[in-house]
Amino acid sequence: MGNTRYEIGFEQLSQIDGEAGHKVIESLKEVCPDLAKFTIEYPFGDIYSRSGLDLKSREITTVAALTALGNCQPQLKVHLHAALNVGCTEEEIKEVVLQMSVYAGFPAALNGMYAVKDVLEERRTG
Amino acid sequence: MGNTRYEIGFEQLSQIDGEAGHKVIESLKEVCPDLAKFTIEYPFGDIYSRSGLDLKSREITTVAALTALGNCQPQLKVHLHAALNVGCTEEEIKEVVLQMSVYAGFPAALNGMYAVKDVLEERRTG
Amino acid sequence: MGNTRYEIGFEQLSQIDGEAGHKVIESLKEVCPDLAKFTIEYPFGDIYSRSGLDLKSREITTVAALTALGNCQPQLKVHLHAALNVGCTEEEIKEVVLQMSVYAGFPAALNGMYAVKDVLEERRTG
Amino acid sequence: MGNTRYEIGFEQLSQIDGEAGHKVIESLKEVCPDLAKFTIEYPFGDIYSRSGLDLKSREITTVAALTALGNCQPQLKVHLHAALNVGCTEEEIKEVVLQMSVYAGFPAALNGMYAVKDVLEERRTG
Amino acid sequence: MGNTRYEIGFEQLSQIDGEAGHKVIESLKEVCPDLAKFTIEYPFGDIYSRSGLDLKSREITTVAALTALGNCQPQLKVHLHAALNVGCTEEEIKEVVLQMSVYAGFPAALNGMYAVKDVLEERRTG
Amino acid sequence: MGNTRYEIGFEQLSQIDGEAGHKVIESLKEVCPDLAKFTIEYPFGDIYSRSGLDLKSREITTVAALTALGNCQPQLKVHLHAALNVGCTEEEIKEVVLQMSVYAGFPAALNGMYAVKDVLEERRTG
Numbered sequence: 001m002g003n004t005r006y007e008i009g010f011e012q013l014s015q016i017d018g019e020a021g022h023k024v025i026e027s028l029k030e031v032c033p034d035l036a037k038f039t040i041e042y043p044f045g046d047i048y049s050r051s052g053l054d055l056k057s058r059e060i061t062t063v064a065a066l067t068a069l070g071n072c073q074p075q076l077k078v079h080l081h082a083a084l085n086v087g088c089t090e091e092e093i094k095e096v097v098l099q100m101s102v103y104a105g106f107p108a109a110l111n112g113m114y115a116v117k118d119v120l121e122e123r124r125t126g
Numbered sequence: 127m128g129n130t131r132y133e134i135g136f137e138q139l140s141q142i143d144g145e146a147g148h149k150v151i152e153s154l155k156e157v158c159p160d161l162a163k164f165t166i167e168y169p170f171g172d173i174y175s176r177s178g179l180d181l182k183s184r185e186i187t188t189v190a191a192l193t194a195l196g197n198c199q200p201q202l203k204v205h206l207h208a209a210l211n212v213g214c215t216e217e218e219i220k221e222v223v224l225q226m227s228v229y230a231g232f233p234a235a236l237n238g239m240y241a242v243k244d245v246l247e248e249r250r251t252g
Numbered sequence: 253m254g255n256t257r258y259e260i261g262f263e264q265l266s267q268i269d270g271e272a273g274h275k276v277i278e279s280l281k282e283v284c285p286d287l288a289k290f291t292i293e294y295p296f297g298d299i300y301s302r303s304g305l306d307l308k309s310r311e312i313t314t315v316a317a318l319t320a321l322g323n324c325q326p327q328l329k330v331h332l333h334a335a336l337n338v339g340c341t342e343e344e345i346k347e348v349v350l351q352m353s354v355y356a357g358f359p360a361a362l363n364g365m366y367a368v369k370d371v372l373e374e375r376r377t378g
Numbered sequence: 379m380g381n382t383r384y385e386i387g388f389e390q391l392s393q394i395d396g397e398a399g400h401k402v403i404e405s406l407k408e409v410c411p412d413l414a415k416f417t418i419e420y421p422f423g424d425i426y427s428r429s430g431l432d433l434k435s436r437e438i439t440t441v442a443a444l445t446a447l448g449n450c451q452p453q454l455k456v457h458l459h460a461a462l463n464v465g466c467t468e469e470e471i472k473e474v475v476l477q478m479s480v481y482a483g484f485p486a487a488l489n490g491m492y493a494v495k496d497v498l499e500e501r502r503t504g
Numbered sequence: 505m506g507n508t509r510y511e512i513g514f515e516q517l518s519q520i521d522g523e524a525g526h527k528v529i530e531s532l533k534e535v536c537p538d539l540a541k542f543t544i545e546y547p548f549g550d551i552y553s554r555s556g557l558d559l560k561s562r563e564i565t566t567v568a569a570l571t572a573l574g575n576c577q578p579q580l581k582v583h584l585h586a587a588l589n590v591g592c593t594e595e596e597i598k599e600v601v602l603q604m605s606v607y608a609g610f611p612a613a614l615n616g617m618y619a620v621k622d623v624l625e626e627r628r629t630g
Numbered sequence: 631m632g633n634t635r636y637e638i639g640f641e642q643l644s645q646i647d648g649e650a651g652h653k654v655i656e657s658l659k660e661v662c663p664d665l666a667k668f669t670i671e672y673p674f675g676d677i678y679s680r681s682g683l684d685l686k687s688r689e690i691t692t693v694a695a696l697t698a699l700g701n702c703q704p705q706l707k708v709h710l711h712a713a714l715n716v717g718c719t720e721e722e723i724k725e726v727v728l729q730m731s732v733y734a735g736f737p738a739a740l741n742g743m744y745a746v747k748d749v750l751e752e753r754r755t756g
Contacts, residue, residue, distance in 0.1 A: 024614070031621040032598050039610055042672050043228040053221035057186055061222050064187040065194035065229045070323040071574040072611035094284050095179035096187050102169040103191045105481045106291055107324035110276070117283040150488070157495040158472050165484055168294050176286075196701040197448040198485035220662050231607045232669055233702035236654070243661040295480040305473035312435055313442040313474050317481045320443035322575040346536050347431035348439050354421040355443045357733045358543055359576035362528070369535040402740070409747040410724050417736055420546050449700040450737035547732040557725035564687055565694040565726050569733045572695035599683035600691050606673040607695045 006037065009045030016048065016055065016082045024078065059083035063096050067112035068104035076112065080119040090120065132163065135171030142174065142181065142208045150204065185209035189222050193238035194230040202238065206245040216246065258289065261297030268300065268307065268334045276330065311335035315348050319364035320356040328364065332371040342372065384415065387423030394426065394433065394460045402456065437461035441474050445490035446482035454490065458497040468498065510541065513549030520552065520559065520586045528582065563587035567600050571616035572608035580616065584623040594624065636667065639675030646678065646685065646712045654708065689713035693726050697742035698734035706742065710749040720750065 002008065013021040028036035048058055059082050066076040083093050097116055101109035128134065139147040154162040174184055185208050192202040209219050223242055227235035254260065265273040280288035300310055311334050318328040335345050349368055353361035380386065391399040406414040426436055437460050444454040461471050475494055479487035506512065517525040532540040552562055563586050570580040587597050601620055605613035632638065643651040658666035678688055689712050696706040713723050727746055731739035 027621075028614070028617060031624065032602060032617050035602050035605070035613060035617055038602075038605065038672075038676060039614070042605075042668075042676075043610055046668060046672075047225055047228055050221065052217045053225075057183065057218070057222075058225060060183055060186055061190040061225050062229060064190040065226060066611065068191035068194055069230065069574075069609075069611075070321075072615060075611040075614065091178045092183070095176065096183075098176075098284060098287050098290075099173055099179075099184060099187050100191060101287070101290065101294075101483075102173055103188060103483045103485060104195065105321075105479075105483045105486075106295055107318065107321075107327040107481060108483075109287060110280070110291070110327065111324060113280060113284050113287055117279075120283065153495075154488070154491060157498065158476060158491050161476050161479070161487060161491055164294075164298060164476075164479065165488070168290075168298075168479075169484055172290060172294075192485065195448075195483075195485075196699075198489060201485040201488065224662060224665050224668075227609075227665070227668065227672075229609045229611060231605075231609045231612075231699075232673055233607060233696065233699075233705040234609075235665060236658070236669070236705065237702060239658060239662050239665055243657075246661065299477055299480055302473065304469045305477075309435065309438055309470070309474075310477060312438055313477050314481060316439040316442040317446035317478060320446055321482065322573075343430045344435070347428065348435075350536060350539050350542075351425055351431075351436060351439050352443060353539070353542065353546075353735075354425055355440060355735045355737060356447065357573075357731075357735045357738075358547055359570065359573075359579040359733060360735075361539060362532070362543070362579065363576060365532060365536050365539055369531075372535065405747075406740070406743060409750065410728060410743050413728050413731070413739060413743055416546075416550060416728075416731065417740070420542075420550075421736055424542060424546075444737065447700075447735075447737075450741060453737035453740065551729055551732055554725065556721045557729075561687065561690055561722070561726075562729060564690055565729050566733060568691040568694040569698035569730060572698055573734065595682045596687070599680065600687075603677055603683075603688060603691050604695060606677055607692060608699065 005041045005045035007045075008049050009040035009043070012044040012048045013040055016044075016059070016086060017078055018081075018085060020078045020081050055086040056083075056088055059086055059088060060092070060096055063093060063112075064100065067097050067100040067108055067115075070104065070108040070111060073111070073115055076115045077119055080116055081123070084119075084123070131167045131171035133171075134175050135166035135169070138170040138174045139166055142170075142185070142212055143204055144207075144211060146204045146207050181212040182209075182214055185212055185214060186218070186222055189219060189238075190226065193223050193226040193234060193241075196230065196234040196237060199237070199241055202241045203245055206242055207249070210245075210249070257293045257297035259297075260301050261292035261295070264296040264300045265292055268296070268311070268338060269330055270333075270337060272330045272333050307338040308335075308340055311338055311340060312344070312348055315345060315364075316352065319349050319352040319360060319367075322356065322360040322363060325363070325367055328367045329371055332368055333375070336371075336375070383419040383423035385423075386427050387418035387421070390422040390426045391418055394422075394437070394464060395456055396459075396463060398456045398459050433464040434461075434466055437464055437466060438470070438474055441471060441490075442478065445475050445478040445486055445493075448482065448486040448489060451489070451493055454493045455497050458494055459501070462497075462501070509545045509549035511549075512553050513544035513547070516548040516552045517544055520548075520563070520590060521582055522585075522589060524582045524585050559590040560587075560592055563590055563592060564596070564600055567597060567616075568604065571601050571604045571612055571619075574608065574612040574615060577615070577619055580619050581623055584620055585627070588623075588627070635671045635675035637675075638679050639670035639673070642674040642678045643670055646674075646689070646716060647708055648711075648715060650708045650711050685716040686713075686718055689716055689718060690722070690726055693723060693742075694730065697727050697730045697738055697745075700734065700738045700741060703741070703745055706745045707749055710746055711753070714749075714753070 025036045062079045063083050097112040151162045188205045189209050192198055223238040277288045314331045315335050318324055349364040403414045440457045441461050444450055475490040529540045566583045567587050570576055601616040655666045692709045693713050696702055727742040
């Protein structure tokens with residue numbers, strides 16, 4: 001493993017998001033490579049790599065936030081895959097999304113659950 | 127333990143939020159007792175009582191969502207207490223709030239961290 | 253009419269949203285039937301069935317909120333149909349959406365009005 | 379009644395919000411009188427004065443939106459007064475706020491209900 | 505140039521948004537012509553026509569807000585075109601969107617940057 | 631000037647926000663020094679220090695976003711001071727906030743303008 005923030009972040013991104021993470025980075029290459037660089041360095045190099053909270057809880061945290069905010073479905077899908085990749089069960093991520101009905105309302109929970117549905121189908125047919 | 131939704135919810139609320147939860151319910155008694163009743167029945171009776179996700183992960187979920195939404199500081203404080211009550215460490219809740227800088231921006235994370243600061247002080251001076 | 257919360261809610265949902273409501277429930281059957289159950293029980297069984305506010309005002313309330321939040325277009329469309337089903341005129345729902353330009357800004361009002369446009373076309377060609 | 383947009387708006391504002399509305403305008407006099415002018419002309423002169431939706435439904439619309447958005451408590455209080463001024467019953471506005479638990483989550487509904495509580499106390503103690 | 509608010513606004517809209525602005529107005533003609541009229545009169549007739557802030561800074565303001573809010577992609581694209589039309593460089597608008605990673609989080613910045621990418625492609629293939 | 635990200639960021643923060651910026655960092659020292667460190671490194675070291683957009687436009691960008699989001703008044707006040715510190719006129723920042731009435735609604739613009747009022751008073755009474 002490398003030891004610049006970029007190298008640490010790229011390792012983390014690869015481990016957590018796999019192909020989906022690389023696609024995000026790729027999609028920014030032409031329009032704004034620095035946003036790709038910062039996305040690797042700050043979220044993955046600085047934050048996800050920290051001790052103090054295990055990766056599974058980090059992905060629960062992210063799925064909860066993105067479901068509640070409700071305006072970033074593509075990123076929610078990436079992190080639903082990530083949550084499953086780092087050891088969350090299908091049941092656990094459904095519970096996280098379901099619980100958002102309490103804090104962000106039923107429409108946010110419904111749209112989050114449709115994202116879960118899409119992600120589970122992608123993984124089955126994938 | 128009782129077995130109506132209200133009784134199950136009240137048990138959960140008492141276990142998770144203790145005095146702070148009872149104060150929320152009390153504050154609604156006069157203006158809208160049905161909102162108090164529904165707050166016990168749906169979030170606590172129906173959701174928090176479910177298996178499939180442990181209580182610690184449920185509180186991480188809620189702290190993440192409330193920090194990201196950023197417009198419900200009183201409820202965030204109640205759930206920071208709750209998170210600590212059900213076994214989250216101080217370090218873990220700080221990591222959850224810190225991680226929100228990635229998904230909801232630095233102001234949301236800063237305001238969330240000020241809530242953590244207040245809650246930790248309340249518990250020390252108790 | 254039944255008298256469990258589920259039965260009361262299902263009646264309400266059928267009366268208000270008709271086919272569209274059933275489709276929402278159907279879409280959740282496989283991924284998370286409990287979210288379907290809770291959506292019937294809490295919003296429709298507990299809330300829409302209450303006296304104190306007539307159904308027409310309830311749908312105005314919901315159309316206003318979903319237009320203002322701006323991140324749940326599918327649910328907005330369901331409730332625009334619902335509003336028309338329970339007696340709102342086309343003019344009234346347009347006024348509700350138009351008024352959101354004041355409270356949530358012109359983009360929210362524009363996107364809400366495009367949803368109105370789609371819903372009215374669906375009903376004409378439907 | 380005058381017939382410029384400003385005059386029509388000022389009449390509407392006075393009728394709906396009374397003293398509270400004038401205070402909002404007064405508070406902007408020094409820092410940005412044009413925002414005061416636009417607030418009278420567009421929301422009140424252009425929108426509230428329209429036919430097509432009665433004033434009571436307009437205030438229900440606004441209370442719903444401001445409760446759901448959750449980041450503008452002072453304006454919510456002004457419009458809770460306004461809703462009561464134009465004929466909503468206490469029960470009706472409580473139902474509107476309660477219903478927001480479904481669409482924007484329980485914290486938004488709780489904070490909205492605390493605003494209702496404050497407003498009702500203000501009106502009782504005068 | 506005319507001198508009613510509508511005429512001033514229509515001039516501004518044409519100068520800033522060109523064809524894209526006219527399409528927005530056209531799209532509302534049938535469903536709610538008054539929203540089209542208000543969109544010309546208030547945002548463009550009253551606000552964009554003001555002195556005190558140059559047009560380039562006004563478009564930077566709007567691109568920042570729409571990227572941060574994250575729930576109005578069609579309007580963001582219109583204003584990315586507008587920003588380029590009134591003299592922002594490609595680099596400047598990318599910096600504005602990139603900076604939103606700090607205030608609204610990385611998903612908002614990513615989705616904003618995808619809108620930039622689409623708009624730049626539209627202008628190249630024109 | 632130093633050349634680590636922290637040193638570059640601390641220089642930027644000092645230049646832009648002066649005392650107010652240092653207070654934010656100080657307030658985090660005990661509860662989460664790493665959030666203070668990241669706030670210096672990413673927003674100020676990585677973003678504000680970039681070429682491609684002048685500092686004045688960067689602060690206009692931030693004031694617009696924070697007014698529109700509407701849930702981070704303390705940070706808005708810090709950046710209203712910052713905007714004035716880097717060369718925005720009072721008139722320009724009022725125009726930015728006023729323009730938010732179009733994109734985020736009148737309550738957001740009103741609350742933003744109250745923050746402007748407070749900041750201008752702070753600077754006068756100093």
